[in-house]
Amino acid sequence: MTTFITHDTVQTRYWHKLEDGRIQCDVCPRFCKLHKDQRGLCFVRQNLDEQIVMTSYGRSSGFAIDPIEKKPLNHFLPGTPVFSFGTAGCNLACKFCQNWDISKSREMDTLMSKASPEAIALAAKEYGCDSVAYTYNDPVVFHEYAIDTAQACRDLGIKSVAVSAGYQCAAPRAEFYQWMDAANIDLKAFSERFYYETTGGHLAPVLETLKYIKHETKVWLELTTLLIPGENDSENELQAMTQWVVENLGPDVPMHFTAFHPDWKMLNTPATPHTTLLKARQIAVNNGVRYAYVGNVYDKSAESTYCHGCGQLLIGRDWYQLSEWNLDASGCCHFCGEHCAGVFNTQPGTWGAKRKAINMD
Helix, strand or coil, rough: CCCCCCCCCEECEEEEEEECHHHHHHHHCCEEEECCEEEECCEEEEEEEEEEEECCCCCCCCCEEEEHCCCCCECCCCCEEEEEEEEECCCCCCCCCCCCHHCCCCCCCHCCCCCCCCHHHHHHHHCCCCCEECCCCCCCCCCHHHHHHHHHHHHCCCCCEEEEECCCCCHHHHHHHHHCCEEEEEEECCHHHHHHHHHCCCCCHHHHHHHHHHHHHHCEEEEEEECCCCCCHHHHHHHHHHHHHHHCCCCCCCCEECCCCCCCCCCCCCCCCCHHHCCCCCHHHHHHCCEEEEEECCCCCHEEEECCCCCCCCEECCCEEEEEEEEECCCCEEECCCCCCCEECCCCCCCCCEEEECCCC
């Protein structure tokens, strides 16, 4: 149960005291070692009164209803609306961050909206959302708020979706994912050099998270890689990444290859060519990935889902709008009967590409 210190500040559990008097935060592999009143790199976890507290509980940078495909999740309740929110701060320092105004915010005024976990769950139900997404910034840094919300959602039959970079320690990871139903993990690259130089993190903990989710939980898993020209888009790296996914996670984990656009500290890096995305998708398919997609560009063919048995179109997508639907009520191909991996309702959702901002005040 969450223990409040002030309205927005709650006690946390994953930390320990060091011999020199500092306190180490153990939520993520960054292991920030904090002096009195000092904040971690994420900015929202702080050494206060000789413990690590979360300082942004119950506060959000905004609430909205999105299409589930925007997370992106293509095999989890397609066509349905997902109630989405985030807070502020992040435990990585990606130079290419495309939500940097939220993830790198040092101004708590960014968190203007307030809502309890119970209020979020009730709002999601009221608006007819099948799920709630912890997104916009990484839920690793608002661990306690996300879990409390997921518990409130589960009480109402609403599923929870984590959109995360997967940079998380083992104990909090296990607690977190027992309350999640689906996750899209941002596998930012497949080299330690990229992770260290461009994100300020390390690759190995992310791979451990992926294996944990796939093999130790019932959480539906999809992956996203933002391809940055000259940084993480070489054929050798894409070959190694997709081979690792099939060997360690299996062929049914969908992979999304998305286009970079110049942002934050990488304004001089060119946008990703469409051909690079298609090359990555083809490499994935050649290596045994059954469901590979492109994103952040318009490509109806490469955004759609095909049967790995007979090759027929199963789910057509036009941006976030579903078009064709050739799955039966049990999630099998109408043409050959092969099962399509995923979590599907008996009928596709009809939310489409709409985005609806929600005022929780």
